Amino acid sequence: MKTDPTARSGDLGQARLRVEDRALLTGQGRFTDDIRIAGCLHAAFVRSPEAHGRIAAIGTAEATALPGVVRIFTGADLAGLGRTSVNPLMPDIRPLPPEPLATGTVTAVGQPVALVVAETAAGALDAAESVFAEIDPLPPIPSNGEAGSYRAREAWNSPAADVRNAAARATVSLRQPLLAPAALEPRGLIADAAGEPGRLTVWLGSQSPHRAREELAAVLGLDPGAIRVVAPDVGGAFGMKASLYPEDIAVAFAALTLGRCVKWIATRSEDFLAATQGRGQTIDAGLSADSDGTLLHLDAAVRAPLGSWMPYSAVVPARNAGRIMPGPYRVASVDIEATGVETNGAAVGIYRGAGRPEAALAMELLIERLAGALDLPPEDLRRRNFVSAADMPWTTPTGQTLDSGDYRAAYDRAAALLRPEPAERNGLLRGSATIAYIEPSGLGWETARLTLGADGAITAATGSAAQGQGRTTAVQQIVGDGLGVAPDTVGVVHGDSRAPDTAIGALASRSTPIGGSALVAACRDLRRQAEERLGRSIGDRPDWTAIARETGELAADATYSAAGEAWGYGAVGCTVAVDPETGVLTIERLVWVDDAGTVINPILAEGQLLGGIAQGVGEAVLERIVYDADGQLLTGSFMDYGIPRAADMPPVTLERMETPSPANLLGAKGIGEAGAIGAPAAIACAVMAALRPLGVKHLDMPYTPAHIWQAIRDAQTGDGAGAGDR
Numbered sequence: 001m002k003t004d005p006t007a008r009s010g011d012l013g014q015a016r017l018r019v020e021d022r023a024l025l026t027g028q029g030r031f032t033d034d035i036r037i038a039g040c041l042h043a044a045f046v047r048s049p050e051a052h053g054r055i056a057a058i059g060t061a062e063a064t065a066l067p068g069v070v071r072i073f074t075g076a077d078l079a080g081l082g083r084t085s086v087n088p089l090m091p092d093i094r095p096l097p098p099e100p101l102a103t104g105t106v107t108a109v110g111q112p113v114a115l116v117v118a119e120t121a122a123g124a125l126d127a128a129e130s131v132f133a134e135i136d137p138l139p140p141i142p143s144n145g146e147a148g149s150y151r152a153r154e155a156w157n158s159p160a161a162d163v164r165n166a167a168a169r170a171t172v173s174l175r176q177p178l179l180a181p182a183a184l185e186p187r188g189l190i191a192d193a194a195g196e197p198g199r200l201t202v203w204l205g206s207q208s209p210h211r212a213r214e215e216l217a218a219v220l221g222l223d224p225g226a227i228r229v230v231a232p233d234v235g236g237a238f239g240m241k242a243s244l245y246p247e248d249i250a251v252a253f254a255a256l257t258l259g260r261c262v263k264w265i266a267t268r269s270e271d272f273l274a275a276t277q278g279r280g281q282t283i284d285a286g287l288s289a290d291s292d293g294t295l296l297h298l299d300a301a302v303r304a305p306l307g308s309w310m311p312y313s314a315v316v317p318a319r320n321a322g323r324i325m326p327g328p329y330r331v332a333s334v335d336i337e338a339t340g341v342e343t344n345g346a347a348v349g350i351y352r353g354a355g356r357p358e359a360a361l362a363m364e365l366l367i368e369r370l371a372g373a374l375d376l377p378p379e380d381l382r383r384r385n386f387v388s389a390a391d392m393p394w395t396t397p398t399g400q401t402l403d404s405g406d407y408r409a410a411y412d413r414a415a416a417l418l419r420p421e422p423a424e425r426n427g428l429l430r431g432s433a434t435i436a437y438i439e440p441s442g443l444g445w446e447t448a449r450l451t452l453g454a455d456g457a458i459t460a461a462t463g464s465a466a467q468g469q470g471r472t473t474a475v476q477q478i479v480g481d482g483l484g485v486a487p488d489t490v491g492v493v494h495g496d497s498r499a500p501d502t503a504i505g506a507l508a509s510r511s512t513p514i515g516g517s518a519l520v521a522a523c524r525d526l527r528r529q530a531e532e533r534l535g536r537s538i539g540d541r542p543d544w545t546a547i548a549r550e551t552g553e554l555a556a557d558a559t560y561s562a563a564g565e566a567w568g569y570g571a572v573g574c575t576v577a578v579d580p581e582t583g584v585l586t587i588e589r590l591v592w593v594d595d596a597g598t599v600i601n602p603i604l605a606e607g608q609l610l611g612g613i614a615q616g617v618g619e620a621v622l623e624r625i626v627y628d629a630d631g632q633l634l635t636g637s638f639m640d641y642g643i644p645r646a647a648d649m650p651p652v653t654l655e656r657m658e659t660p661s662p663a664n665l666l667g668a669k670g671i672g673e674a675g676a677i678g679a680p681a682a683i684a685c686a687v688m689a690a691l692r693p694l695g696v697k698h699l700d701m702p703y704t705p706a707h708i709w710q711a712i713r714d715a716q717t718g719d720g721a722g723a724g725d726r
């Protein structure tokens with residue numbers, strides 16, 4: 001382990017237990033569904049049974065007459081509302097904002113077509129089943145995105161390297177499954193308009209309550225100041241709770257129209273049908289090198305399915321896959337194009353990693369194949385091409401600035417931890433690989449507000465909302481360090497659109513690098529204000545109670561803009577065993593070296609890595625959303641969609657390096673997505689190493705026993721040219 005003692009002081013880096021866990025683990029959490037408001041009505045949605053079709057009629061008469069039904073809304077009732085926006089991160093975007101309730105046509109199974117509001121949740125569900133939606137079917141655009149029309153596009157080109165010197169070129173052709181983010185807590189909200197007319201309080205399971213407030217205000221035609229959005233305890237989000245949904249708009253509209261409180265909590269099936277999905281990209285890529293193994297040219301065509309509407313962050317996965325594709329390697333030139341295409345299914349958006357795992361998977365498989373073509377060990381090919389510590393900051397051919405780190409050192413350590421295993425034992429085929437990944441943590445700003453009460457109480461409000469990552473614990477340590485007080489004396493507020501009053505939210509692994517730096521800036525400002533008022537230095541560990549007696553209440557607001565993007569990185573070694581008789585895959589070992597820059601709390605960092613690894617393992621071996629040819633969802637419950645359980649976790653060895661980033665005040669980099677980025681690429685490379693001797697050239701995830709068995713069989717009988725599933 002390499003640490004930089006200058007990177008931490010005081011409470012930074014201390015392994016404190018999470019202060020959130022007592023409540024969360026003893027059933028004392030307060031999630032949206034736990035919030036009971038007297039007189040609150042309940043909502044249920046009527047959803048399209050067709051993937052694509054024309055609405056002929058929506059019959060609500062029978063349902064309206066049922067006892068306890070207050071009102072049934074259809075698309076026509078909401079026709080005057082505005083539309084949500086799409087973050088214009090790619091130069092060429094044709095936005096596809098959702099209708100809160102469909103009018104005219106439906107474009108996905110599960111799309112809301114009517115909203116029933118009733119006195120009870122059961123009454124709303126009963127009435128929803130009595131609403132008759134008559135829809136004339138149209139041919140659907142399939143979910144794999146190969147046929148849909150484009151909605152977003154970006155290209156990254158650089159003058160081509162001299163590929164006449166290329167000694168070898170390798171290609172890959174990936175068809176990645178769509179995934180369900182599968183947060184433990186489904187979506188839901190309470191919209192309360194029972195108070196002053198035109199004012200709205202919303203409790204929403206959200207990563208970005210401030211953005212939700214802005215979007216609700218724009219869509220509903222209200223002043224943002226008339227809306228307060230609060231994210232209470234949130235049971236996981238993973239990108240799926242980042243953007244405003246049609247259901248959120250419809251429920252808020254119903255509350256405002258009725259002047260009442262309306263609550264909607266999604267069922268698990270509704271999350272499978274209508275929450276945003278992740279991944280699903282098709283990537284065709286090629287990589288060439290000269291005879292020394294110096295990488296020359298990377299070309300890639302990324303097709304990202306977008307589903308039937310575009311949430312705010314819709315183009316992030318396509319853009320990230322393109323801009324990150326060269327990974328931690330020096331590649332002389334690139335020709336990459338990423339395209340987002342419309343399909344008839346749930347919206348596809350950001351999901352833990354959001355384009356980063358897709359890029360790493362393509363690049364690492366290319367490296368393995370290219371090494372084979374050059375007759376070099378793949379580890380050597382990587383070592384020859386890492387961006388070196390001396391190169392930093394390094395601008396990639398896609399225009400990204402890698403800020404700091406020693407990729408080679410992390411790689412060597414991971415490779416050393418993964419001791420070689422015999423290739424074959426007990427009839428099992430073994431495969432190993434050590435891969436490398438990078439994890440950008442975003443640009444832009446975040447806010448923090450610190451207050452010193454007249455009694456000396458310190459309260460820190462952060463714009464980085466919490467969904468179980470342990471933000472309260474981290475914020476206490478950052479502010480404890482910044483103000484020279486014990487962490488557990490710091491009160492923490494997060495997830496409230498009134499405190500601070502502007503913010504971005506918890507996305508893209510940016511909460512500690514950018515949100516944490518905003519807290520540091522606020523601490524510096526509070527110290528400066530105190531010293532100014534007192535006319536003297538207050539020292540490293542001041543007595544804030546005594547200061548408050550002299551100064552009275554103080555408040556420091558900070559909006560911190562990152563100086564650059566901080567890039568976490570790491571290396572992962574993986575050994576797998578495949579039983580060729582049954583196709584059963586065992587991940588025998590994962591060894592991991594991650595550099596997230598300054599670490600605030602190693603327990604939190606480890607938790608983030610392990611959680612991301614679990615989701616990455618799920619992606620590699622279990623998870624796949626399936627729509628049939630008619631666009632019907634075949635994986636609508638956990639009976640049909642596998643997520644990893646504790647017993648599916650392989651043994652994991654974690655080590656850490658700590659190279660502070662020059663890009664922000666804390667020197668922190670992202671870690672929330674690292675596990676989900678590195679695990680699928682490492683497992684895929686190890687699986688391919690195990691299967692290659694049998695003649696299997698490529699196999700797409702998930703590596704289920706049936707999938708592996710079929711690939712082995714096809715390779716042995718010559719069917720499908722060893723392509724496995726194609």
Ligand code: SMO
Binds near residue numbers: 350354507
């Ligand atoms: S996938 Mo993240 O919540 O930016």
